[in-house]
Amino acid sequence: MNIGQEVLEELKNEITELEYNRYIRHLDYDLKKSSSDLAVYYAQNALVVNWIKNKYTDKLAHLFEIKTGNKVTVSITLKSAKTTKKAKTTAKEVAKTSSLLNPSYSFDNFMVGGSNQFAYAAIKSVSENPGKVYNPVFIYGGVGLGKTHLMQAAGNVLQNTGKVVIYATVEQFLNDFIRHVKNKTMDRFQEKYRKCDVLLIDDIQFLSNKEGIQEEFFHTFEALKGTGKQIILTADKHPKKIGGLEARLQSRFEWGLVADIQPPELETKIAIIKKKCEINKVKLSDEIVNYIATVIESNVREIEGILSKLHAYSQLMHVDIDIEFTKNVLKDQIKENRQNLTMDTITNVVAKDLNIKPSEIRSKGRSKNIVYARRISIYICRELTQSTMPQLAQYFGMKDHTAISHTIKKINDLIEKDEDFKVKIDELTNKLSSSS
Numbered sequence: 001m002n003i004g005q006e007v008l009e010e011l012k013n014e015i016t017e018l019e020y021n022r023y024i025r026h027l028d029y030d031l032k033k034s035s036s037d038l039a040v041y042y043a044q045n046a047l048v049v050n051w052i053k054n055k056y057t058d059k060l061a062h063l064f065e066i067k068t069g070n071k072v073t074v075s076i077t078l079k080s081a082k083t084t085k086k087a088k089t090t091a092k093e094v095a096k097t098s099s100l101l102n103p104s105y106s107f108d109n110f111m112v113g114g115s116n117q118f119a120y121a122a123i124k125s126v127s128e129n130p131g132k133v134y135n136p137v138f139i140y141g142g143v144g145l146g147k148t149h150l151m152q153a154a155g156n157v158l159q160n161t162g163k164v165v166i167y168a169t170v171e172q173f174l175n176d177f178i179r180h181v182k183n184k185t186m187d188r189f190q191e192k193y194r195k196c197d198v199l200l201i202d203d204i205q206f207l208s209n210k211e212g213i214q215e216e217f218f219h220t221f222e223a224l225k226g227t228g229k230q231i232i233l234t235a236d237k238h239p240k241k242i243g244g245l246e247a248r249l250q251s252r253f254e255w256g257l258v259a260d261i262q263p264p265e266l267e268t269k270i271a272i273i274k275k276k277c278e279i280n281k282v283k284l285s286d287e288i289v290n291y292i293a294t295v296i297e298s299n300v301r302e303i304e305g306i307l308s309k310l311h312a313y314s315q316l317m318h319v320d321i322d323i324e325f326t327k328n329v330l331k332d333q334i335k336e337n338r339q340n341l342t343m344d345t346i347t348n349v350v351a352k353d354l355n356i357k358p359s360e361i362r363s364k365g366r367s368k369n370i371v372y373a374r375r376i377s378i379y380i381c382r383e384l385t386q387s388t389m390p391q392l393a394q395y396f397g398m399k400d401h402t403a404i405s406h407t408i409k410k411i412n413d414l415i416e417k418d419e420d421f422k423v424k425i426d427e428l429t430n431k432l433s434s435s436s
């Protein structure tokens with residue numbers, strides 16, 4: 001029995017037999033692709049992939065750590081012919097990285113609407129003419145809006161035409177770099193990244209304030225760009241807004257084309273849900289689809305989480321997915337989101353929305369916009385977290401709990417009198433409840 005199977009056996013002791021038989025037993029461990037810090041498993045269906053990712057990856061990583069003493073990243077991917085097909089490249093390491101593209105991230109599976117049309121068109125065109133039209137393409141936008149999906153869709157197309165494609169997050173690029181520095185094999189690192197045809201780097205914002213890796217990335221970028229190889233990058237914000245980046249990198253990120261992805265509009269959300277249901281053979285009525293699309297604000301990953309939950313619960317409990325059942329599952333999800341909310345998250349979201357610094361909200365500042373933001377933050381923290389009045393007072397730098405209770409009373413009065421204020425509170429509360 002290999003280590004991957006041993007870990008699954010251990011997991012068996014921690015979950016129900018039904019869960020094990022339905023989800024875990026059929027996982028395939030890929031001995032070749034796994035290493036001392038990476039465990040690669042394949043599942044048969046995308047919903048199971050999601051379900052396992054959400055529910056069991058932390059547990060699996062923990063069990064690996066206990067067994068091997070190493071911190072191991074657990075990758076659960078969809079099993080497909082492509083994942084086992086060898087990439088057409090002589091460089092073994094490149095083949096390893098490029099095969100980690102998710103085959104279900106295709107253009108066909110990506111629903112296009114006003115919110116992502118521009119980014120879609122940009123990526124589609126570089127997948128047809130790599131290195132020739134826009135280089136690099138830099139896609140930015142919020143969490144779970146399809147940046148990785150789009151970039152990998154181009155990667156899949158190009159890999160299928162025989163190009164050597166490397167996909168890595170900045171974290172993986174950095175870990176790979178450290179490993180090669182340690183093993184004194186930097187020549188192999190450079191060979192790998194500078195000789196590929198297409199480089200896809202996810203979460204570029206994590207280069208921020210990491211000088212060594214920025215230097216290495218700069219040279220990789222120059223080598224690829226100089227030889228007409230396609231680069232696609234994603235980040236959570238526009239290159240100009242990523243702090244702690246060398247100016248020469250920042251300007252290069254803007255050389256080609258910068259496109260944003262916005263949260264999907266209702267129609268796009270509906271189309272996405274229908275597509276995911278079609279792919280995963282889940283039957284939902286239009287009423288349920290519309291309900292999910294309306295309740296879940298923006299994060300598509302969260303929508304997928306809901307679909308896997310609905311699917312899994314209905315299978316485990318042998319019930320049909322009807323509207324009441326859906327409402328219950330979503331109620332739990334919203335409750336769970338709220339439980340995960342911290343005062344920091346709330347303050348950050350309010351600060352971002354109102355365009356001020358989180359530290360100003362927690363300062364003693366008395367200017368109108370700071371007081372306004374502080375009131376909103378306090379109110380939402382009181383509503384959505386378990387924080388007590390003394391904890392709120394300490395966090396927001398107020399004298400004591402009576403100061404907080406006084407503020408909350410004031411806010412309640414304001415909510416009654418000032419419609420705009422109420423709308424703002426509702427808007428932020430919904431955003432925080434559904435997307436944390």
Ligand SMILES: Nc1ncnc2c1ncn2[C@@H]1O[C@H](COP(=O)(O)OP(=O)(O)OP(=O)(O)O)[C@@H](O)[C@H]1O
Binds near residue numbers: 116141144150272300
């Ligand atoms: N327009 C879309 N059509 C179909 N699926 C989508 C769309 N947008 C997002 N998704 C799905 O949502 C999930 C999350 O997308 P993805 O991982 O690409 O987000 P992301 O923007 O890279 O997020 P993060 O910044 O957190 O990494 C994926 O499973 C993806 O397939």
